[in-house]
Amino acid sequence: MKSAVFLDRDGVINVDTGYPHRIDELEFIAGAPEAIARINASGRLAIVVTNQSGIARGLYEEADAHAFNTHIQDRLRAWNARIDGFYLCPYHPDAIIERYRQDHPDRKPGPGMIERAIRDFHIDRNGSFLVGDRQTDIQAAQAAGIPGYLFTGARLDAFITPLLSTS
Numbered sequence: 001m002k003s004a005v006f007l008d009r010d011g012v013i014n015v016d017t018g019y020p021h022r023i024d025e026l027e028f029i030a031g032a033p034e035a036i037a038r039i040n041a042s043g044r045l046a047i048v049v050t051n052q053s054g055i056a057r058g059l060y061e062e063a064d065a066h067a068f069n070t071h072i073q074d075r076l077r078a079w080n081a082r083i084d085g086f087y088l089c090p091y092h093p094d095a096i097i098e099r100y101r102q103d104h105p106d107r108k109p110g111p112g113m114i115e116r117a118i119r120d121f122h123i124d125r126n127g128s129f130l131v132g133d134r135q136t137d138i139q140a141a142q143a144a145g146i147p148g149y150l151f152t153g154a155r156l157d158a159f160i161t162p163l164l165s166t167s
């Protein structure tokens, strides 16, 4: 069993420009590709767990969110870095699009996406942790029984490197 680093996407990997979804909106947070490469080198899985309520709000479609994720993965190759799994939650209780209108356990602060990844990848909670930029990310981690760390710094690699050696 491997442990994992769960990463929120917008505001942690890429700059949160407000529902970013077009690939030309992808701008990496400073040190994010380097941080992901270090996670890879640590032997942990790098798993993205992202609320994408812009889908429920009708701002863009699931296919756009998947294309954005694929673009992240493509761009990471320049750093020999890779994301092992992407999980996104398109649901929101006040969705404009009816099929996405539900209070889904995947939506953070719910732990649904983390729990699904743990099952899919047989992840060991010991040594696993989450990095997010909102309290709801931290709450999702706590609900899944893993530590959550609130990223407030400027460089993601500087933030994550000490966590990789101590947890």
Ligand SMILES: [Mg+2]
Binding pocket: 008, 009, 010, 011, 012, 016, 132, 133, 134
């Ligand atoms: Mg975020």
